[in-house]
Amino acid sequence: DAGVIQSPRHEVTEMGQEVTLRCKPISGHNSLFWYRQTMMRGLELLIYFNNNVPIDDSGMPEDRFSAKMPNASFSTLKIQPSEPRDSAVYFCASSLATLPTDTQYFGPGTRLTVL
Amino acid sequence: DAKTTQPNSMESNEEEPVHLPCNHSTISGTDYIHWYRQLPSQGPEYVIHGLTSNVNNRMASLAIAEDRKSSTLILHRATLRDAAVYYCIPIGYNTNAGKSTFGDGTTLTVKP
Numbered sequence: 001d002a003g004v005i006q007s008p009r010h011e012v013t014e015m016g017q018e019v020t021l022r023c024k025p026i027s028g029h030n031s032l033f034w035y036r037q038t039m040m041r042g043l044e045l046l047i048y049f050n051n052n053v054p055i056d057d058s059g060m061p062e063d064r065f066s067a068k069m070p071n072a073s074f075s076t077l078k079i080q081p082s083e084p085r086d087s088a089v090y091f092c093a094s095s096l097a098t099l100p101t102d103t104q105y106f107g108p109g110t111r112l113t114v115l
Numbered sequence: 116d117a118k119t120t121q122p123n124s125m126e127s128n129e130e131e132p133v134h135l136p137c138n139h140s141t142i143s144g145t146d147y148i149h150w151y152r153q154l155p156s157q158g159p160e161y162v163i164h165g166l167t168s169n170v171n172n173r174m175a176s177l178a179i180a181e182d183r184k185s186s187t188l189i190l191h192r193a194t195l196r197d198a199a200v201y202y203c204i205p206i207g208y209n210t211n212a213g214k215s216t217f218g219d220g221t222t223l224t225v226k227p
Binding site: 004042043045091093099100101103104105106107108109 | 218
C-alpha cells in the first residue's frame with residue numbers, strides 16, 4: 001500500500017487566496033483525520049471523519065476552514081481566505097476505525113506558507 | 116480527556132537503552148496507552164500501545180505501571196534514526212480516538 005497520500009507537499013500562497021489541501025487515505029480505512037502542526041501550538045486535531053461523515057469539527061479554528069470527504073478515498077481541507085497565521089504543516093491521517101486499539105497512519109504532510 | 120506529562124527532552128548515546136517516561140494519572144480504566152514518534156520532517160508514526168500488561172514489538176517495549184498512572188517506552192538499543200519527538204497518548208472508548216491529543220512530547224537526541 002502507498003500509505004496516506006497528501007498533495008501538494010508544499011504550498012506558498014498570498015494572504016486572501018483560497019488554499020485546498022488534498023488527502024487520499026489508505027484503502028479500507030474508515031476514519032480520516034486532519035491535523036495542523038505549528039511550533040507554538042504543536043500538533044492539533046482539526047476534524048475527523050468516520051465513514052465519510054464529519055464526527056467532530058470542534059478543532060477547526062474558524063469559519064475560514066472547511067473540510068469535506070465526498071467518498072472513502074478522498075478528502076479536502078480548504079482555507080478561504082487564507083491568512084499568514086495559517087502557515088503550518090497540515091497532516092492527514094487514516095485508521096481502520098476509531099476504536100482505542102486502532103492505529104493512525106499519517107501522511108507526509110503539506111507545508112503551507114501564507115505570505 | 117486524560118492529561119499526560121512527559122519530559123521536554125532526553126539524551127541518549129547510540130546503542131544504549133533509552134527509557135522514555137510518561138505520567139497519565141487521570142487515565143480511565145479503559146484507556147489504551149499509545150506511543151507515537153515523529154521523525155524530523157515527517158508525520159507521526161505509531162510505535163506501540165498497551166492496556167495493562169507490558170508489550171513488546173519490533174520497535175520497542177512498553178512497560179505500564181501496575182496502577183496505570185504512568186508508563187515507560189523502552190528503546191533497547193538506540194540508533195541515530197531513533198532521534199525523534201515521542202508522544203504518549205491515552206485513547207479510550209470514552210475519550211474517543213478522534214480526540215487523541217498529542218501534547219508536546221519528548222524530544223530524544225541520540226549521540227554517536
